[in-house]
Amino acid sequence: MHIAITGAAGFLGQRLVNQLLARGQLDGEAITRLTLIDQVEAPKPDVKGVEVECLALDITSPGALDPVLDERPAVIYHLAAVVSSAAEADLDLGMAVNFDATRELLEGCRQRELSGTRLVMASSVAAYGGDMPVVLDDMTALHPQNSYGTQKAMCELLINDYSRRGLVDGRVLRLPTIVIRPGRPNAAASSFASSILREPLAGEQAICPVPVEQELFVMSPAKVIDALVHAAEVLGESIGAFRALMLPGITVSVSEMLEALREAAGDEAVARVRHEADPRIQAIVSGWPARFDTEKSRELGFTGDRDFKEIIDAYISESR
Structure with missing residues (x-):
């Protein structure tokens, strides 16, 4: 083939x-x-x-x-x-x-x-x-x-x-x-969703440009x-x-993502995230819906993550 x-x-x-x-x-x-x-x-x-x-x-x-x-x-x-x-x-x-x-x-x-x-x-x-x-x-x-x-x-x-x-x-x-992407932030509006986890886990600072109430799929x-x-x-x-x-993703808020970071790496990791609003990023991300019925893809055999803890644990394990 x-x-x-x-x-x-x-x-x-x-x-x-x-x-x-x-x-x-x-x-x-x-x-x-x-x-x-x-x-x-x-x-x-x-x-x-x-x-x-x-x-x-x-x-x-x-x-x-x-x-x-x-x-x-x-x-x-x-x-x-x-x-x-x-x-x-x-x-x-x-x-x-x-x-x-x-x-x-x-x-x-x-x-x-x-x-x-x-x-x-x-x-x-x-x-x-x-x-x-x-x-x-x-x-x-x-x-x-x-x-x-x-x-x-x-x-x-x-x-x-x-x-x-x-x-x-x-x-x-x-x-x-897609979270957590390895490497460095890129030009995607969603790049922050990985960087607010990836960089703190590596002992580095990160910027969150959207409200913590923002939900993502x-x-x-x-x-x-x-x-x-x-x-x-x-x-x-x-x-x-x-x-x-x-695809069958999961819905999670930024605050829930940061709480998962806290559970995985402690308060020090969460403290490395600075909250600085970026209206340009907010305008793009706020237009993305966060809740889906993915019954069709599941019926066709596509599978998703069980929860966000599984995602962050997998990244930590892979990074070692």
């Missing part, structure tokens, strides 16, 4: 690569080839029995993915994206990477009649927003409140239509806010990767005509 991954050098991309190589197969078929695509060349894993090609490509350039699509991969993971705050700050860049490149990818599949190729795209809770019911589900109307969410919502509609037409076998995962990195792998194994007809799914 040949699998292609855009955004392969990123946090999720690298974890997905490692998971796929550890499994050695997908949907009962041996993985024989991986094509790893990013704007910078992804690290090449040293593994026997799998041909790995790492390509540094600008996917916004017309035809950039043509050589990959000519090889007719069985599965394409489309993870490449400009994250929320960056997409809000630069509309042209967000449109080029998040929407135009996705349309180019779909058109490439269409031109090559890759109807059997399973396309798994990472969308976001940011596709929702606005005046919403207290609890949302997969079919709640999308009213994104920022450019990133709008671009993801447009991609969802395109993938639904191309799948309806039998041009590709698409499936879209709406990712909750979150999921651990490990569960997100499990979901990405599982998404390529679920039958398209099982998902149905509407190909977008909200």
Whole structure:
């Protein structure tokens, strides 16, 4: 089986690569080839029995993915994206990477009649927003409140239509806010959700830009990767005509996150978090709903974290 991954050098991309190589197969078929695509060349894993090609490509350039699509991969993971705050700050860049490149990818599949190729795209809770019911589900109307969410919502509609037409076998995962991400803060509006835990655990200061009452819908990195792998194994007809799914995250407030930090690392760790309001971040994050009915994704075999303590304990264990 040949699998292609855009955004392969990123946090999720690298974890997905490692998971796929550890499994050695997908949907009962041996993985024989991986094509790893990013704007910078992804690290090449040293593994026997799998041909790995790492390509540094600008996917916004017309035809950039043509050589990959000519090889007719069985599965394409489309993870490449400009994250929320960056997409809000630069509309042209967000449109080029998040929407135009996705349309180019779909058109490439269409031109090559890759109807059997399973396309798994990472969308976001940011596709929702606005005046919403207290609890949302997969079919709640999308009213994104920022450019990133709008671009993801447009991609969802395109993938639904191309799948309806039998041009590709698409499936879209709406990712909750991922915590705790390793590394350093990035341009995502949700970056603080990891930094207010990660930095204090490392003995460093962190800034919380939103009120402690702010609720988030979150999921651990490990569960997100499990979901990405599982998404390529679920039958398209099982998902149905509407190909977008909200993954089974958990709802947690910032105050509850800090209390979990206190339980894990004491008052000293919580004291390292400074509360400094950032109206720009607040405006974006407050538009993200935090409560979902994820019955459909659970019925399809997707699983979530039991509670937030499990998330923070897993990060601490992994960091040792």
